[in-house]
Amino acid sequence: MVPRTSFLRTFWTNAVFAPRTSLGFMRIDFVLGTVFVIPLTQMVFFAFVVRLGDAGASASALASAVQFTAIGNAVATVTYSSVFSVCQTTDSEKFQGTMEHLLVSPASRLAMYFGRGLIPILISLATVTVGLTYAAVFFGVSIPASSIPSLAVSVVLTAFAMVGFGLLLGGVALYLRTSIILGNIFLFVGLLLSGVNFPLSQLPLPLQYAGYGLPLTWGLAAIRAAISGEPLGSLAVLWGAVALAGALSFAAAISLWEVFERRALSTGSIARF
Amino acid sequence: MNAEVRYAYSGRRSTFASLRLAVLLFLADPQWLIPSMIAPVIFGIVSFELFRGYGTYYLTYAILGAGMMSMWGQTLYGSGWATSQDRNFGTLEPTIQAPTAYVYVVLGRVLWNVVSGLIGGAIVYAVVVAVAGSPPALPDPLAFVVLFVFVMLTLAAVGVVFAAFYVYTRYAGFIQNIGEFAFYVGTGCMFPVILLPFWTNPIALFFPPTWALDALRYASIPGYVGFSWGFWPDVLGAVVTTTAYLVLAGSVFHRVERHVLEAGNLSDY
Numbered sequence: 001m002v003p004r005t006s007f008l009r010t011f012w013t014n015a016v017f018a019p020r021t022s023l024g025f026m027r028i029d030f031v032l033g034t035v036f037v038i039p040l041t042q043m044v045f046f047a048f049v050v051r052l053g054d055a056g057a058s059a060s061a062l063a064s065a066v067q068f069t070a071i072g073n074a075v076a077t078v079t080y081s082s083v084f085s086v087c088q089t090t091d092s093e094k095f096q097g098t099m100e101h102l103l104v105s106p107a108s109r110l111a112m113y114f115g116r117g118l119i120p121i122l123i124s125l126a127t128v129t130v131g132l133t134y135a136a137v138f139f140g141v142s143i144p145a146s147s148i149p150s151l152a153v154s155v156v157l158t159a160f161a162m163v164g165f166g167l168l169l170g171g172v173a174l175y176l177r178t179s180i181i182l183g184n185i186f187l188f189v190g191l192l193l194s195g196v197n198f199p200l201s202q203l204p205l206p207l208q209y210a211g212y213g214l215p216l217t218w219g220l221a222a223i224r225a226a227i228s229g230e231p232l233g234s235l236a237v238l239w240g241a242v243a244l245a246g247a248l249s250f251a252a253a254i255s256l257w258e259v260f261e262r263r264a265l266s267t268g269s270i271a272r273f
Numbered sequence: 274m275n276a277e278v279r280y281a282y283s284g285r286r287s288t289f290a291s292l293r294l295a296v297l298l299f300l301a302d303p304q305w306l307i308p309s310m311i312a313p314v315i316f317g318i319v320s321f322e323l324f325r326g327y328g329t330y331y332l333t334y335a336i337l338g339a340g341m342m343s344m345w346g347q348t349l350y351g352s353g354w355a356t357s358q359d360r361n362f363g364t365l366e367p368t369i370q371a372p373t374a375y376v377y378v379v380l381g382r383v384l385w386n387v388v389s390g391l392i393g394g395a396i397v398y399a400v401v402v403a404v405a406g407s408p409p410a411l412p413d414p415l416a417f418v419v420l421f422v423f424v425m426l427t428l429a430a431v432g433v434v435f436a437a438f439y440v441y442t443r444y445a446g447f448i449q450n451i452g453e454f455a456f457y458v459g460t461g462c463m464f465p466v467i468l469l470p471f472w473t474n475p476i477a478l479f480f481p482p483t484w485a486l487d488a489l490r491y492a493s494i495p496g497y498v499g500f501s502w503g504f505w506p507d508v509l510g511a512v513v514t515t516t517a518y519l520v521l522a523g524s525v526f527h528r529v530e531r532h533v534l535e536a537g538n539l540s541d542y
Contacts, residue, residue: 029444033451041454045463046319052334052464053323181311188315197319 010107014115022092023085023120031081031123039077039131040138043070046197047139063140070139071227072196074131075220078162079190081123084183086166089116091179103261109254117163117250124159128223143227150235151226157239158219161246165215168249171256190216215245287373291381299389310393313342317401320463330494333409336401337489338463341482343393344425345456355382356439366539369530376526379436383429390425411493420489427481427511430518437525461486465499481518484511 019026046069054062093099102112132151135141143151169186173179190196193203193211200211211217222238317339324331356379359365369375402408411417435449442448457463459476460483466474477483487499488507500507533539 027447029447030450033447037451038454041458045454045458048458048464048468049320049323049338051468053320053331184311188312191319192315192322198322202322 007108007111010111011115011118014112015118018089018116019119021096021098022089023116026085026119034077034080035123035126035130038080039074039127040134042077043073043131043134043139046070046073050197067135067139067141069197070135070141071132071224072194072220073191074135075128075158075223076190076194076196076216077131078124078127078159078219079187079216081120081127082159082162083166083169084187086117086120086163087169087173087179087183087186089167089170090173103264109257109261113167113250113254113257117160117167120163120166121159124162125155128155128159132223141227144229147226147229150232151223153239154219154222154226154235154242157242157246158215158223161215161219161242161249164246164249164253167253168256171253171260174256174260190214193217194220196220215242215249218242218245283373284377287371287377288381288384291378292384293381295382295385299385310343310396313339313393313397314400316342316463317397318404321401321405330410330496332401332405332407333411333490333493334463335405336398336409337486337493338457339397339401340394340421341424341428341460341462341486342457343397344390344428345453345462355379356436369533369539374526375530376433376437376523379433379526383433383436386432387425387429390428391422394421394425409493412495413492416492417489420485420492423511424482424485424489427485427515430481430515430522433522434518434525437522437529441529456480459483465490465497467499478510479514481511481514484508484514 047066050065050069051062054065057065090099093102132141132143132155136143165186169182170179173182176182193207194200194214194217195211196216200208200217203211218238218241222235222242225235225238317335320338321332321335324335356365359368368378458469459473460466460480461469461477462482466477466483466487469477484507488504488511490497490499491504491507
């Protein structure tokens with residue numbers, strides 16, 4: 001019988017090694033840029049776009065629109081570390097020639113997936129936290145102290161769900177030649193479909209439905225609700241939706257991996273992609 | 274044939290070979306046009322959505338901004354990335370050791386990037402116009418097209434300078450990814466630079482696309498309020514800064530090549 005490594009050991013090994021091997025853009029300079037520079041520049045960019053678009057609006061309406069955009073982009077920048085970086089894991093495995101070794105290893109796939117997600121979840125938490133701090137300091141977004149606990153829960157759930165979504169895209173990328181195109185699509189599509197820069201209700205109905213299929217939409221809604229001090233009852237519903245989106249993403253990612261694994265082993269065509 | 278003539282011939286041949294290779298690589302896998310198209314298309318639609326209902330010419334803003342982003346992706350990003358690609362492929366050292374100046378090789382890639390930038394700009398234009406349901410109101414479409422190409426050439430000039438500096442650093446990808454939004458903000462690709470705090474304007478004026486974009490908006494958007502000096506000084510500023518960038522690029526390439534050949538430390542970066 002093949003001895004199985006423990007769940008925790010597989011989890012920890014993947015958590016430690018994935019940033020150095022399979023996750024994309026995990027060099028320290030990229031990580032610092034993702035956490036500290038991109039949120040600010042993206043928020044400034046869209047704030048000025050809103051200023052131009054709302055040129056005729058009153059000062060308070062303009063400030064409110066800018067703050068809406070600032071919060072949206074503060075949260076949306078999480079896609080760099082959680083989606084774009086994470087979905088490249090399978091690409092890296094294929095190009096480095098380690099996919100075959102992974103497929104024949106007895107390691108727990110669940111531990112592997114959760115392990116790979118650990119550092120991106122932490123970076124995503126840092127990105128959203130820094131982004132929201134910028135929103136408060138530079139764009140006048142008011143974050144009452146009383147809302148911080150519920151905001152923290154929303155941010156953690158969003159980071160978890162977004163990394164799950166990144167892993168799901170990585171699972172889809174198992175069947176593709178490259179994940180870069182997929183990664184690029186979902187890096188930015190949230191800006192349009194998730195209510196980042198304008199309410200989702202402004203979009204045509206089919207696009208609204210598409211938006212509701214993205215974890216970012218629910219995560220952002222939960223964060224906005226927490227900042228505006230909504231009651232726990234309505235927050236709980238949004239938290240449930242974010243958690244569900246995350247859990248479904250992780251489950252779908254693992255299922256895709258299992259199907260790919262079976263096909264690869266039965267056809268012997270692992271390297272054909 | 275004297276040495277100078279031989280050198281010029283070698284430069285032309287290298288540029289053509291480099292251009293040909295860039296075209297072949299693109300044709301072998303044209304899907305790589307998509308990643309650099311997604312962000313501009315989405316940003317164009319988002320901006321259109323934000324500008325919706327604020328006047329006829331705001332569609333032009335959205336298209337110009339998104340087109341500029343597409344050009345960033347193809348022209349500036351592609352040109353700057355070329356050096357990193359050489360480094361990854363292991364072809365940087367042999368290319369720099371070759372008797373032809375490296376700038377001619379980069380020039381070939383830049384030329385193709387300009388063409389693919391135009392293709393990208395056309396796709397962005399088509400998508401945003403399809404979403405908006407009507408083309409933008411352009412007082413002078415010919416001037417718009419000419420100035421659009423001109424903006425791209427100014428971007429290419431920035432790309433050539435970046436490519437020269439990237440010989441020295443392995444942080445090319447970092448600089449381009451992290452600096453992307455800062456460049457969009459600094460050059461006013463989606464909004465007039467004069468909306469930014471005044472102290473940022475002199476910095477923005479160091480970049481040729483800032484001048485060229487302002488000129489393009491003066492030509493395309495009646496009633497546009499940009500830099501107070503108006504259209505022609507904008508064009509002049511763009512020509513001067515672009516020329517300065519090209520001269521700087523030539524000088525930097527020359528020094529970089531000589532330095533790495535003397536020091537023999539191209540691999541240490």
